[in-house]
Amino acid sequence: MTTSAKPHAIEVNNLVVSNGDVTAVRGVSFTIPQGGRMGLVGESGSGKSMTALALMGLLPMGWNTHGNILHDGVDLVTQSDKALSSRRGRTLSMVFQDPLSSLNPVRRVGDQISSVIRRHTGADRKVAEAQTIELIKQMNLPRPEQLVRAYPHEISGGQRQRIMIAMALACYPQLIIADEPTTALDVTVQKQVLRLLNGAVRDRGSALLMITHDLPIIAAMCDTVAVMYAGRIVEIGPVQEVFRNPRHHYTRGLLDSQPTMDNIALDGSSRLVSIPGMVPPLHSLPTGCAFNPRCPAATDKCRETMPELGSNGVSAACWHPIQTAGEVAAQ
Amino acid sequence: MAIYALRKLAFFLGAVFVASLAIFILIRAAGGNVAAIVLGKDATAEAINALAHAYGLDQPLPVQYFNWITNMLQGDLGQSFRTKESVADLVTARLSVSVPLALSGLLLGLIIAIPVGTYAARNVGKPSGAVLALISQIGIAVPVFWAGILLSVLFGVKLGWLPTGGWVDWRESPIGAIRSLVLPVLSLGLIMAAVLIRYVRSAVLDVMNQDYVRTARAVGMTRTQALLSVGLRNAALPIVTIVGLQIAELIGGTVIIEMVFSLPGLSRMILANVAAREVIVVQSTVMLIIIFVIFVNFVVDLLYGVLDPRVRNAA
Numbered sequence: 001m002t003t004s005a006k007p008h009a010i011e012v013n014n015l016v017v018s019n020g021d022v023t024a025v026r027g028v029s030f031t032i033p034q035g036g037r038m039g040l041v042g043e044s045g046s047g048k049s050m051t052a053l054a055l056m057g058l059l060p061m062g063w064n065t066h067g068n069i070l071h072d073g074v075d076l077v078t079q080s081d082k083a084l085s086s087r088r089g090r091t092l093s094m095v096f097q098d099p100l101s102s103l104n105p106v107r108r109v110g111d112q113i114s115s116v117i118r119r120h121t122g123a124d125r126k127v128a129e130a131q132t133i134e135l136i137k138q139m140n141l142p143r144p145e146q147l148v149r150a151y152p153h154e155i156s157g158g159q160r161q162r163i164m165i166a167m168a169l170a171c172y173p174q175l176i177i178a179d180e181p182t183t184a185l186d187v188t189v190q191k192q193v194l195r196l197l198n199g200a201v202r203d204r205g206s207a208l209l210m211i212t213h214d215l216p217i218i219a220a221m222c223d224t225v226a227v228m229y230a231g232r233i234v235e236i237g238p239v240q241e242v243f244r245n246p247r248h249h250y251t252r253g254l255l256d257s258q259p260t261m262d263n264i265a266l267d268g269s270s271r272l273v274s275i276p277g278m279v280p281p282l283h284s285l286p287t288g289c290a291f292n293p294r295c296p297a298a299t300d301k302c303r304e305t306m307p308e309l310g311s312n313g314v315s316a317a318c319w320h321p322i323q324t325a326g327e328v329a330a331q
Numbered sequence: 332m333a334i335y336a337l338r339k340l341a342f343f344l345g346a347v348f349v350a351s352l353a354i355f356i357l358i359r360a361a362g363g364n365v366a367a368i369v370l371g372k373d374a375t376a377e378a379i380n381a382l383a384h385a386y387g388l389d390q391p392l393p394v395q396y397f398n399w400i401t402n403m404l405q406g407d408l409g410q411s412f413r414t415k416e417s418v419a420d421l422v423t424a425r426l427s428v429s430v431p432l433a434l435s436g437l438l439l440g441l442i443i444a445i446p447v448g449t450y451a452a453r454n455v456g457k458p459s460g461a462v463l464a465l466i467s468q469i470g471i472a473v474p475v476f477w478a479g480i481l482l483s484v485l486f487g488v489k490l491g492w493l494p495t496g497g498w499v500d501w502r503e504s505p506i507g508a509i510r511s512l513v514l515p516v517l518s519l520g521l522i523m524a525a526v527l528i529r530y531v532r533s534a535v536l537d538v539m540n541q542d543y544v545r546t547a548r549a550v551g552m553t554r555t556q557a558l559l560s561v562g563l564r565n566a567a568l569p570i571v572t573i574v575g576l577q578i579a580e581l582i583g584g585t586v587i588i589e590m591v592f593s594l595p596g597l598s599r600m601i602l603a604n605v606a607a608r609e610v611i612v613v614q615s616t617v618m619l620i621i622i623f624v625i626f627v628n629f630v631v632d633l634l635y636g637v638l639d640p641r642v643r644n645a646a
Contacts, residue, residue: 058545081553089550096549101542104561106639116550151640167550 007073009034009175009207010055010092015067017047017054022282024050026231027067029309032175032224037201037208039218039239041254042228045279048211051228052177055209056094057084072174090120093168094177095197098184099160103152109163110136110148113170120171135166140196158189162196169200176201177209182217194221215258219243227251230280230290233309235316245324247316249295250275289319297322335636335643343629350621355396358614364388365610369412382412386611399614408615413607418615421600427501428512429596433585435516440523441574447524448531449563455536463528470525475584479518479591486514496593515592519584523577530573534566541565567638575631578624 008031017025025047032038040048054065057076069076072091076084088094096102104112113135114128123131129148136144139162152160161181168176178197182190198221201208210222218225219239226236227250235248246252253275277294280286288306292298297320307317314321359365366383367374383389387398402409408418447463454460487495493514499507538544539562547557586598597616604612636643 056549058548060540085548085551085553085556088548094549096542096546098542102546104543104547104565105641106564107561119551151644153641154644164546167546170550 007034008032008070009036010209011068011070012051012055013068013070015051015054015065015069017050017059017063017065019063024063024231024282025054028228028231028233029067030226030233030236032207032209034174035205035207036224037210037222039222039225040209040211040228041213041215041218041225043213043279045230045282046228047231048228049179052094052179052209052211055177056088056092057081058088058094086120089116089168089173090171091173092175092177093171093173094179095161095164095168095181097180099157099164100152100184102164103160105152108149108151109155109160110150113148113163113167116167116170131170132166135170136163138200139163139166140192156189157185158193161185161193165193165197165200169204169206172204173206175207175209177211179211180213182214183212215243215255227254230285231282232290232317234291234318236309237315245322247314247321248291248318249297249320249322250291251316252322253294289317332636332643336633339629339632339636342632343625346625347622350625351400351618352396354614354618354621355392355399358610358617359392359395368608369610386412403615403618408619409611411604411609411612413609418612421612422597422616422619425595425597425600428498428594429585429589429598431512432515432519432588432594432596433581435512436519436523436584436588437574437577437581439516439520440527440577443520443524444527444531445563445570448528449535449558451528451532452535452539453558455532464532467525467528467532470522471529473522473525474587475518475522476587476591478522479515479588482514482518483592496591498594511592511594515588515594518591519581519588522584523581526577526580527570527573531566531570534569535562537569538562538565564638568635571631571634571638575628578627582620582624 011031013029015025015028016023028047028051030038040051042048050059050063053059054063055069055071055076057065057079059065065077067077072087074083076087079087103109110129110132114125114132117123117128117131118125121128132148133144136147141147141159141162147155147159152163155163161184165181181197182193185193194217208221210218212218222239224237225239225242226233227242227248228234229250235242235246235251242251243255246255253273256273257275275294280290280293286293286303288301288303289295289298290306292302295302299320301319305319307319309315309317311317311319364379364383365388366379366386370379370382380389387395390398399409406419408422410417411421447467451460451463451467454463483495486493494511495514496511498511501508535558539558541562543565544557544562547561548554552560582598585596586602588594589596589599590602597620601613601616604616
């Protein structure tokens with residue numbers, strides 16, 4: 001597992017997340033090398049956020065994790081809340097979707113950042129406050145000396161998310177998980193916040209796990225991408241390869257349903273397609289490949305046996321992977 | 332914050348004014364001829380007129396109201412018709428019983444309710460949480476006088492540890508005064524706690540599921556640390572609201588407890604004076620209690636502003 005010379009930022013083996021009735025994540029494995037960037041895409045309910053929360057050890061009450069999550073020399077699955085808490089915010093940290101609800105409403109933002117620094121570095125108040133100001137400057141926020149004294153409701157959404165990012169990055173973590181960090185923001189500031197996150201992660205040499213349903217963000221920020229469907233990774237590989245030659249029919253569907261200048265026509269003759277059907281509820285998944293009821297290429301085999309990643313020599317969990325133009329020509 | 336406090340102060344003063352009008356109208360204007368009521372039905376017309384004149388009761392009602400208010404502002408709450416004692420003196424003597432009783436009862440209620448409610452919230456869905464919810468439910472159903480009688484029977488009669496009732500003045504023996512307050516405070520506090528536990532539990536349950544508690548954990552707090560330092564701080568808002576609302580309940584509770592334990596408190600004094608038709612005494616003391624309740628709510632509003640930056644900015 002961790003036999004490679006350079007340890008990974010995180011290595012996830014056969015992760016299962018369930019609460020007794022429902023299994024939200026059904027055997028997910030991936031690794032992110034030091035400084036690597038992986039995108040995790042999928043529709044709502046595909047298990048992306050549950051995967052992220054499981055890595056952090058922040059699952060809601062009643063949810064259990066099985067499998068291994070190797071990070072910084074330990075298996076996080078076996079760690080107590082206390083042991084995990086000493087890593088959270090220090091070696092791995094997370095940026096959440098909605099910065100307004102994620103920041104403590106009754107505490108000044110500067111105190112929220114400096115308390116993270118003090119907790120993990122043991123720095124005294126003065127030092128931590130100076131570092132906080134410095135961090136806020138790095139986040140391209142105006143008037144840091146005044147901003148530290150603001151409460152979350154007094155600043156804009158984009159500023160709040162920068163504060164969240166500053167908190168997450170304060171202790172130079174090995175891995176940062178960003179769960180749809182711009183979904184709750186105005187379109188005009190999304191790009192700025194992403195650019196900032198991108199730069200700050202690069203400056204620290206941290207690895208990034210970017211969770212989003214926005215494929216262009218993955219294309220711009222990540223080197224690998226994993227596509228999740230109904231609690232499983234159905235396709236994984238280098239971003240360029242997966243996006244150019246998707247092997248799984250679900251990945252193809254996701255790519256086709258992204259609006260671009262090409263497929264949106266103003267005269268209404270839109271070529272934007274959507275994937276037929278709906279994500280199956282987790283408590284009544286179809287047998288075989290979970291995507292088979294919505295898949296254009298489904299056969300009896302797909303309805304009977306669940307494909308694994310690599311079953312067919314490609315990095316997609318599909319019995320009938322999409323062939324590239326080259327492969328078609330070769331036949 | 333200053334603007335917020337001033338607004339709340341104006342509201343407080345307005346509420347006191349409206350309350351004073353309401354009391355005056357209810358007790359005086361609607362009550363008929365005060366002098367006749369005080370003297371009873373056998374009194375002569377001359378006696379009634381003489382009393383009315385002596386106490387200014389023959390003046391027009393607005394003038395009487397004005398006099399009452401201006402005298403109150405100068406600390407003169409009027410005097411008893413029969414004993415001629417000043418109401419201010421009567422009240423001060425009784426406050427040394429009622430104030431420690433009510434405040435200790437409330438404090439005990441909070442001291443029990445905050446940890447127990449928090450524990451119940453953390454163990455929701457588990458047997459221990461369910462048992463606590465059940466006990467709290469039973470506590471709410473138990474009338475405060477019944478709790479008082481049970482405690483009095485157990486600790487006073489069976490075990491003989493504490494007096495079953497009566498009062499030793501603070502000047503006579505502070506320990507004696509405390510001993511006579513223990514069981515009343517316990518009865519009041521336990522019943523308060525039973526009610527408050529439910530609110531603390533639901534307030535904590537609510538904040539436990541907030542994103543910011545998860546964030547606190549995401550940057551290095553354990554579940555317990557996040558709950559205690561971030562969760563409880565935010566849960567303080569609904570808890571303070573409920574405590575403010577419970578003040579009226581608390582005063583109702585002291586009336587009953589003072590009766591059960593025969594304590595010479597303010598509530599018993601009012602009841603006795605209602606029976607004796609001491610209109611002025613009742614009017615002034617009830618006004619004092621109402622001012623107290625409004626004042627507590629004013630303090631609660633101010634606390635809101637202190638606890639929640641969003642509240643003081645919105646004002």
